[in-house]
Amino acid sequence: MLDAIDTRLLAALQKNAHLTAHQLGELLNLSPSQAGRRRQRLESDGYITSYAARLDPLKLGLHVQGFVQVHLGTHGPDQSASFARMVDTRPEITSAWTMTGEADYLLHVYCVDLPALNRLLHEVILPHPAVARVQSQIVMDQLKRDAPLPT
Numbered sequence: 436m437l438d439a440i441d442t443r444l445l446a447a448l449q450k451n452a453h454l455t456a457h458q459l460g461e462l463l464n465l466s467p468s469q470a471g472r473r474r475q476r477l478e479s480d481g482y483i484t485s486y487a488a489r490l491d492p493l494k495l496g497l498h499v500q501g502f503v504q505v506h507l508g509t510h511g512p513d514q515s516a517s518f519a520r521m522v523d524t525r526p527e528i529t530s531a532w533t534m535t536g537e538a539d540y541l542l543h544v545y546c547v548d549l550p551a552l553n554r555l556l557h558e559v560i561l562p563h564p565a566v567a568r569v570q571s572q573i574v575m576d577q578l579k580r581d582a583p584l585p586t
Contacts, residue, residue, distance in 0.1 A: 437482070440465070442586045444473055445482060449583030452486045489580075497545040499552050500574040504538035505560065508567030518565050527555050538570070549573075 437445075440463055447454060447462050454462070456471035463470055477483050492500065507514060522531045522542065530543040542560075546552040552571070560569055 441473060441477060441482075444470070445477065446583065446586045448474070448483065449586075492545050496547055499546040499549055500577070501544050501546070501552060502572045502574070503542040503544055503556065503560065504534075504570040504572075505540040505542060505566055506537070506568045506570075507539045507565045509565050510539070514565035518563060521559070521563055525555070525559060527551070 443463055444459060447459060456467040456474070459465070459470035459474065460467040463473075465473070474483070492498075505518075507518070518540070519531075522528050522540075527544050527546055528542050529545055532541045533539065534541050544552065544555065546555060552573075556569055556571060560566060
């Protein structure tokens with residue numbers, strides 16, 4: 436069970452994962468050792484799964500962001516596993532979800548330019564034996580970045 440202090444600690448770490456035990460203690464009105472122990476418990480209990488840096492895609496030359504809906508022509512465990520393996524090997528695909536509704540998968544992709552997106556679609560995704568069709572949407576502007584989870 437999370438208490439109010441745990442919830443505040445998680446919210447603070449989502450905003451700045453570099454907070455020291457001393458800084459967390461000040462924010463939470465705890466000693467640094469108490470704050471550090473709480474953080475360690477939340478890590479060991481699986482509430483905190485990792486720490487990562489957020490990079491600016493434009494500074495990395497990734498000028499095209501898009502979403503790709505994938506419709507499979509054949510459904511089964513072998514096709515799904517094969518498709519999942521292909522998705523896992525492609526660095527342009529930063530997130531992938533299985534979906535209810537018309538599409539079977541939704542992929543979030545970042546590419547250098549439109550020709551790179553075209554190659555990803557026509558040379559990688561569409562040739563996969565389980566894929567029947569794709570529908571892509573190019574992001575024009577992102578109104579809200581991936582936000583911290585509600586705590």
